[in-house]
Amino acid sequence: MASHGVPRVSGTATSDKSVAAKEKEQRQIAEYKGLEKDVIDRIKGKDFSNDTFQATSRLLQQNPEYHTIWNHRRILLQDVFRRELASGNSAVITTQADEAHNGDVQAASKAGLTLAQQEISLLLSEDLAFLIPLLKQYPKCYWIWNHRAWLLAKATELLPVRTASQMWRGELALVSKMLVLDSRNFHAWSYRRSTVEQIELLEGKSLAEDEFAYTTKMVNTNLSNFSAWHNRGQLLPRLLHERQATDEERKTTFDAELELITRALYTDPYDQSLWFYHQYLTSTLVISSSSDANGDARRTNILAAPISHVTSIAYLEQEIASIEDMLDGAEDCKYIYQALLEYSQRLQELADGSTDIVEPSKMASWLDEVRKLDPLREGRWLDLAVSLKL
Amino acid sequence: MSLAAGPGRGRKAESKDLELVVDKHVAYVQALDTRRGELEYHLTEHLRISGIYWGLVALHLLGQPDALPRDGLIEYVLSCWCENGGFGAAPGHDAHILYTTSAVQILAMTDGFAELEAKNANRKRKIADFVAGLQQTDGTFAGDEWGERDTRFMACAFITLSLLGYMPAQRPNDNPVVNVDAAVSHIRACQNFDGAFGLTPGAESHSGQVFACLAALSIAGALDSTLPTSAKDRLGAWLSERQQPSGGLNGRPEKLVDVCYSWWVMSSMSMIGRLHWIDREKLVRFVLECQDPDEGGIADRPGDMVDVFHLCFGVAGLSLVRYEGLVEVDAAYCMPKHILDGVLGR
Numbered sequence: 029m030a031s032h033g034v035p036r037v038s039g040t041a042t043s044d045k046s047v048a049a050k051e052k053e054q055r056q057i058a059e060y061k062g063l064e065k066d067v068i069d070r071i072k073g074k075d076f077s078n079d080t081f082q083a084t085s086r087l088l089q090q091n092p093e094y095h096t097i098w099n100h101r102r103i104l105l106q107d108v109f110r111r112e113l114a115s116g117n118s119a120v121i122t123t124q125a126d127e128a129h130n131g132d133v134q135a136a137s138k139a140g141l142t143l144a145q146q147e148i149s150l151l152l153s154e155d156l157a158f159l160i161p162l163l164k165q166y167p168k169c170y171w172i173w174n175h176r177a178w179l180l181a182k183a184t185e186l187l188p189v190r191t192a193s194q195m196w197r198g199e200l201a202l203v204s205k206m207l208v209l210d211s212r213n214f215h216a217w218s219y220r221r222s223t224v225e226q227i228e229l230l231e232g233k234s235l236a237e238d239e240f241a242y243t244t245k246m247v248n249t250n251l252s253n254f255s256a257w258h259n260r261g262q263l264l265p266r267l268l269h270e271r272q273a274t275d276e277e278r279k280t281t282f283d284a285e286l287e288l289i290t291r292a293l294y295t296d297p298y299d300q301s302l303w304f305y306h307q308y309l310t311s312t313l314v315i316s317s318s319s320d321a322n323g324d325a326r327r328t329n330i331l332a333a334p335i336s337h338v339t340s341i342a343y344l345e346q347e348i349a350s351i352e353d354m355l356d357g358a359e360d361c362k363y364i365y366q367a368l369l370e371y372s373q374r375l376q377e378l379a380d381g382s383t384d385i386v387e388p389s390k391m392a393s394w395l396d397e398v399r400k401l402d403p404l405r406e407g408r409w410l411d412l413a414v415s416l417k418l
Numbered sequence: 419m420s421l422a423a424g425p426g427r428g429r430k431a432e433s434k435d436l437e438l439v440v441d442k443h444v445a446y447v448q449a450l451d452t453r454r455g456e457l458e459y460h461l462t463e464h465l466r467i468s469g470i471y472w473g474l475v476a477l478h479l480l481g482q483p484d485a486l487p488r489d490g491l492i493e494y495v496l497s498c499w500c501e502n503g504g505f506g507a508a509p510g511h512d513a514h515i516l517y518t519t520s521a522v523q524i525l526a527m528t529d530g531f532a533e534l535e536a537k538n539a540n541r542k543r544k545i546a547d548f549v550a551g552l553q554q555t556d557g558t559f560a561g562d563e564w565g566e567r568d569t570r571f572m573a574c575a576f577i578t579l580s581l582l583g584y585m586p587a588q589r590p591n592d593n594p595v596v597n598v599d600a601a602v603s604h605i606r607a608c609q610n611f612d613g614a615f616g617l618t619p620g621a622e623s624h625s626g627q628v629f630a631c632l633a634a635l636s637i638a639g640a641l642d643s644t645l646p647t648s649a650k651d652r653l654g655a656w657l658s659e660r661q662q663p664s665g666g667l668n669g670r671p672e673k674l675v676d677v678c679y680s681w682w683v684m685s686s687m688s689m690i691g692r693l694h695w696i697d698r699e700k701l702v703r704f705v706l707e708c709q710d711p712d713e714g715g716i717a718d719r720p721g722d723m724v725d726v727f728h729l730c731f732g733v734a735g736l737s738l739v740r741y742e743g744l745v746e747v748d749a750a751y752c753m754p755k756h757i758l759d760g761v762l763g764r
């Protein structure tokens with residue numbers, strides 16, 4: 029088992045390096061090992077000072093993959109939190125505060141924080157800021173995201189709701205920035221979902237509408253973004269549930285989504301991510317036709333449950349006709365034939381063999397085209413021919 | 419063992435037929451620990467025990483299991499043991515489930531469990547307790563005491579526990595150390611409409627997660643009950659679409675091909691009996707074009723620096739499609755199948 033992405037330097041092999049380059053590398057190694065030893069010795073000696081903390085910063089800047097050092101950093105932070113909370117700086121308003129701290133007390137109490145919380149909030153903000161340049165340099169480093177999540181969890185645990193939710197809101201803004209730089213960053217999307225979840229818990233309200241609008245913005249910027257389509261599909265049933273949408277409103281929304289993705293597909297039928305979203309929408313037809321009308325189904329469905337067979341069949345027929353039209357000018361697009369085959373198969377299952385809804389000769393010709401266009405997956409098409417009895 | 423990339427790049431050998439340069443790869447793994455003069459050797463210490471696992475799997479599958487000294491390997495692994503029962507990546511590093519799994523996999527491949535128990539009795543049990551202690555109430559596993567969760571860790575947990583003989587099914591008369599049912603239902607919740615699995619319920623499908631979920635399900639004996647034929651077809655379709663015209667496979671739609679993702683995808687297809695849904699010859703050609711034919715090692719893509727991580731998964735991928743002369747690999751464990759047959763008594 030491995031985390032993916034062994035660091036890859038662009039330099040040349042050792043044997044090709046000049047004497048000067050080799051000497052420089054030896055110096056770098058000595059410095060790095062020295063810094064590492066310093067941090068480890070200090071932690072062993074329970075030196076939880078600011079100097080130790082700064083040393084972990086320098087080491088992690090050189091090597092953010094070093095997870096043990098992140099653990100050390102958290103031990104140091106926890107120690108400060110513990111000391112702050114034990115220091116008695118727990119009063120929000122202290123009438124007899126000494127002069128020097130008067131300003132602090134007033135600022136803190138204004139924000140609804142105790143002095144200890146004020147300190148903790150400052151430390152958390154500083155550490156979150158420390159991570160930003162690292163994240164920009166190593167956007168896929170698991171341990172950096174992991175440390176951020178820990179800091180924010182501490183905010184939730186130790187700070188008043190308002191302050192914590194401000195921090196999480198800042199995090200959401202950061203994730204949005206990261207997604208502008210790389211709109212498919214897997215960590216960023218999953219981190220976004222958990223960030224939204226935390227804000228929702230803290231603020232006691234749903235962000236589904238905002239997040240749905242965000243996916244609209246993302247797919248409008250770049251249609252070929254499966255991550256955004258995926259998130260959109262996840263939000264849709266929840267959104268409708270929260271809107272307490274009527275059956276008619278649900279149908280309007282479903283039709284609008286189908287139209288949106290169909291228009292996109294007409295523009296670029298070669299785009300896999302669009303097909304996946306189309307598949308997602310049609311998959312909800314089958315799911316809802318087979319589940320009952322309880323509250324649970326309403327939360328996972330787009331159309332009002334239960335969907336009748338008649339409705340499902342009508343939608344599938346409509347989509348098959350529309351996808352057939354896409355072939356015009358895109359006869360070499362294998363995804364079109366795959367979709368036609370898939371939806372026809374589903375249609376036949378729904379119709380339960382009553383009549384041949386899609387002519388077998390048509391299906392056979394689609395399968396022939398797929399096999400011609402997609403020899404890589406020949407084994408799959410042979411299996412499909414068997415299961416379709418073609 | 420160094421995880422430093424290079425020295426060479428993956429490329430096609432000139433005026434030679436494409437073939438696996440077995441001896442070069444063996445020599446590559448053997449030379450890794452002599453690269454202490456490189457900064458990257460030291461910067462990758464946090465992965466060292468996994469690096470040994472990757473190198474050792476490659477050697478085993480290449481038919482040279484003794485190319486690294488057994489005593490040295492076991493001694494190193496035991497020096498990574500932590501008091502809490504887990505293993506760190508290197509001596510002095512904190513324990514984590516990723517490195518604990520690598521350590522136990524190395525001990526299984528070197529037949530080193532006796533040496534482990536000789537250090538002090540009940541170490542197997544302590545490791546099992548460390549792993550079991552990471553399970554959360556929702557069935558997921560944390561990576562360490564700091565608590566981050568990941569479906570990958572579930573696969574790690576089941577791989578480790580089964581190799582140690584502590585999966586509940588292996589000890590029907592004892593109290594189960596982990597809740598397998600909770601883990602399985604969590605995996606089911608991570609499945610998407612496309613048949614594939616995400617990192618958490620609601621997260622986008624990702625082939626690394628598919629591998630982790632299928633490996634866990636298969637070790638838990640819950641693969642067929644979770645995935646009926648229609649679900650296997652759906653997942654198999656998604657996985658097979660990962661193969662690109664170059665023959666290599668990617669991890670998600672519209673991403674670049676990569677030797678390691680080729681392994682996650684192929685091993686997943688193998689676990690659901692759909693490996694014949696991709697083009698074997700093209701895949702073999704792709705992996706062979708990623709090797710450095712002169713100095714050994716395999717890169718993620720042709721032209722990139724080679725490393726031991728991609729060497730392991732490149733060779734494992736070739737073994738999975740029965741490339742001639744390679745020892746057979748097990749899809750769920752990424753270890754030689756004959757070793758698992760012995761350790762698991764199957």
Ligand SMILES: [Zn+2]
Nearest residue numbers: 676678679718
């Ligand atoms: Zn890779």
